[in-house]
Amino acid sequence: DVKVTQSSRYLVKRTGEKVFLECVQDMDHENMFWYRQDPGLGLRLIYFSYDVKMKEKGDIPEGYSVSREKKERFSLILESASTNQTSMYLCASSRTGFGTSGGQYFGPGTRLTVT
Amino acid sequence: LAKTTQPISMDSYEGQEVNITCSHNNIATNDYITWYQQFPSQGPRFIIQGYKTKVTNEVASLFIPADRKSSTLSLPRVSLSDTAVYYCLKGGNNRKLIWGLGTSLAVNP
Numbered sequence: 001d002v003k004v005t006q007s008s009r010y011l012v013k014r015t016g017e018k019v020f021l022e023c024v025q026d027m028d029h030e031n032m033f034w035y036r037q038d039p040g041l042g043l044r045l046i047y048f049s050y051d052v053k054m055k056e057k058g059d060i061p062e063g064y065s066v067s068r069e070k071k072e073r074f075s076l077i078l079e080s081a082s083t084n085q086t087s088m089y090l091c092a093s094s095r096t097g098f099g100t101s102g103g104q105y106f107g108p109g110t111r112l113t114v115t
Numbered sequence: 116l117a118k119t120t121q122p123i124s125m126d127s128y129e130g131q132e133v134n135i136t137c138s139h140n141n142i143a144t145n146d147y148i149t150w151y152q153q154f155p156s157q158g159p160r161f162i163i164q165g166y167k168t169k170v171t172n173e174v175a176s177l178f179i180p181a182d183r184k185s186s187t188l189s190l191p192r193v194s195l196s197d198t199a200v201y202y203c204l205k206g207g208n209n210r211k212l213i214w215g216l217g218t219s220l221a222v223n224p
Contacts, residue, residue, distance in 0.1 A: 004158070042216040043159070043202070056210065090158050103149045103204075106158030 023091030
């Protein structure tokens with residue numbers, strides 16, 4: 001089974017802090033994704049990566065950056081955390097394609113609270 | 116604006132068949148439809164994926180008509196453990212993913 005792990009299940013940070021969320025997948029998937037999930041808004045794509053060192057903005061990239069130095073690892077960075085970034089963050093990976101070939105595999109999520 | 120629309124909530128009883136329909140306008144030639152299930156405090160889990168006509172696996176069926184402007188996830192004989200939120204996703208190799216807002220399914224005894 002594909003396993004996607006995220007570094008923390010719960011995280012509490014202060015406004016202005018730099019926050020790192022880490023994601024690791026163990027199935028040699030090409031594509032990795034970062035989403036945030038908020039009540040009533042569903043899943044919104046922040047960034048995705050289709051190869052090492054390659055990244056593209058999703059629908060809501062403002063206030064975030066990403067890093068993919070190794071194929072199995074995709075990091076989401078909040079340069080200066082703000083309270084409106086309090087959310088559930090979900091990482092996912094997929095073999096090929098962006099909606100094809102067996103779908104995306106999700107991690108358990110990180111619930112980030114910014115105070 | 117490309118959208119994926121699904122009912123906010125549905126109720127059912129154990130043993131019934133449940134059908135959840137998703138409408139997706141402006142579907143592109145290379146778009147697939149994928150359905151996910153999500154339990155509280157977990158990430159979504161892949162259920163089924165299709166392009167057109169009918170796909171069936173061990174947990175669900177997916178019906179996509181010829182015009183591909185909608186899709187129906189069919190869950191046969193639901194149980195209490197099928198209570199979850201179900202998401203429809205339209206996407207393809209054009210790197211544009213359109214998620215529905217989710218359908219909260221409650222299965223009652």
